[in-house]
Amino acid sequence: MQVHELLSRISHLSLEHGRAQVALTVAALAGIGAALAATARRAGLPILGAAAAAVPVTGVIAGAVWAAYRPLPNQLPPAGYVWIWLAVAVVALAALRLRNAGTRRAVVAAVASAVVAAAAAGQVNAQLGAFPTVGSLVGHRPQAVVAPVAFGDVPGFQPTVQSGVPMDSDWTRPVRTPRSGVVTEVDIPGAESGFPARPAVLYLPPAYLTSPRAVLPVMVMIAGQPGRPQDWFSSGRLASTVDAYAARHDGLAPVVVVVDALGSQDANPLCLDSALGNAATYVAHDVPAWIEQTLQVSHDPAQWAIGGFSYGGTCSIQLAVNYPQIFPTFLDFLGQDEPSLGDHAGTVAATFAGDERAFAAVNPVDLLKTRQFPELTGVFVAGATDDEYRPQQQRMFAAARAAGLNVRYYELPGGHEGATWGAALEREMDWTGRQLGLTS
Structure with a gap:
């Protein structure tokens, strides 16, 4: 050796x-x-x-x-x-x-x-x-990849197979289909928002890497705070989880785009358009525009979902409620009951100069009190020993159900940690596949 x-x-x-x-x-x-x-x-x-x-x-x-x-x-x-x-x-x-x-x-x-x-x-x-590995102790972080590729090496636009719904009903796996997906970093500019996002991490399932190519649904995912998109692939085990799903369905799985909704490791723009930055416009406008222009995926909103853990979970319900025409399906893992910098008054002061009406106009709990959202479908997951976020998830679930959302809530063993949100994603992949039209 x-x-x-x-x-x-x-x-x-x-x-x-x-x-x-x-x-x-x-x-x-x-x-x-x-x-x-x-x-x-x-x-x-x-x-x-x-x-x-x-x-x-x-x-x-x-x-x-x-x-x-x-x-x-x-x-x-x-x-x-x-x-x-x-x-x-x-x-x-x-x-x-x-x-x-x-x-x-x-x-x-x-x-x-x-x-x-x-x-x-x-x-x-x-x-x-x-520090997940020995190498990470000296700065060599494990790359969040299943098969290490540069985005430029991913096959460009290919002939497509526009399958019905559910897609697995008439999808035939091509002979030369890779056994696993690939993960790569991509730059998604804040063309409209001006938001200074770090590179996103993109997972492309086997059915995307074939020719002809399946026109697949999309999951936009967000990590916690402090954090980075790669956290979904280390502590959240996203690549192996979606690969396992694809293996059960002839290579079919969602295209997953894990975006940066922070701007830096310790920033906290709260997924809002506020004095802290235009994070909401970035995720809801810039990201979908880039995906639709750059990737061969479904443009049908019914086949798009947003999800995340902790800060990302809070973002998912915020963006679903504020942009239901873009993200009608959401996965809120271990999120809060409102965007927060630690206390309500301080948050409103930092984001909207103390304007409670401006904050309430985008705060999901307030919106759920005044509007019905029967078009939204989602899931709230909490850690059984997470004594701070679990009650907040319960309050969000109750508010969402009262506003007509088609929602579920359950708890998994564990606290506010990667093992919990990783298990939540693994458990929800089959439901997400059905919801996004991959399987019946």
């Missing part, structure tokens, strides 16, 4: 699943054992003191995380804070004992506490998905 191949394999090793989790657990246990052995002499009181001291430190860390991500819910499940507490306790124990320990014991205690801290950091990372 050549050196570059070995380095490539190491770079792609997962830090979130399988052997990595086993290794981190073993390392943590070994580190704890070594730390206790090095500080065993009259260690009863120091152990209790270190354990107690770690509680307020962990509380401070929890508060800092909450403040940094507000108005998002706590991004770290309780198990993550247990790991943080454990690491702080072991480090504190080592510090308490280093003053009276010999050189050998001091070195062992220091190394052991470092190992436990690193293992705890690895466990927290696995829950957050910040």
Whole structure:
């Protein structure tokens, strides 16, 4: 094996699943054992003191995380804070004992506490998905691709097969159909909105890559905040989920365009046209115009859907209610009951200079109180342990149902995390396929 191949394999090793989790657990246990052995002499009181001291430190860390991500819910499940507490306790124990320990014991205690801290950091990372692979630790993020292609290498306009509805009723899979779709980045300019979007990520299913080409429906998807479109392909597992759907349906699946509705990692324009930027016009006008001009897809609004998780989920119901003629189907995973920068008054002040009427004119909850939307169909999904967003999803569902929308609501195990919205997409692919006319 050549050196570059070995380095490539190491770079792609997962830090979130399988052997990595086993290794981190073993390392943590070994580190704890070594730390206790090095500080065993009259260690009863120091152990209790270190354990107690770690509680307020962990509380401070929890508060800092909450403040940094507000108005998002706590991004770290309780198990993550247990790991943080454990690491702080072991480090504190080592510090308490280093003053009276010999050189050998001091070195062992220091190394052991470092190992436990690193293992705890690895466990927290696995829950957050910040660094999915070894390579990502040094900046080599895994590309969000099934088959690495440049957009320019995707076959251009081809003869098309305009199938009926449902499409699978008369679609015949061509002999030379790829087994999986491709993913690539594309620039979608804000021609009308002027919105400074980052590159979108485009998934093209096998039936799009054939000749003749199926005229497929479209899903416009949005990630969370802070975040980037690639998050749908890492923590959300979008490519593998849609590939699996396509494999069950002779290569048929929606074309998925994951767009940037933020402008930067930490921006929060709230999917509105406001003082914070014209994010709504970008997603509802610029993006569809680019798709229809650049891709061979269905132009029938009945075959278009919008969806997202967290911030993207909030965006999906906002845009569906404000642009029902463009996005009559929506998937709101773990969203809020209104766009928010943390509190209502502050949000209205930042977006519309305190004008409550202007905010209410685009806020979905307010619109649902005054109008009926029988043409809209969608789903609200919440995490069973997401105590902040779950009640908001329930309120949105109740408001949508009262306004005549054809909607469903359910909860999945988990909190406000990738495992939950990834599972939601996997569960909803069959429903989305039926809704967009792919299957009966």
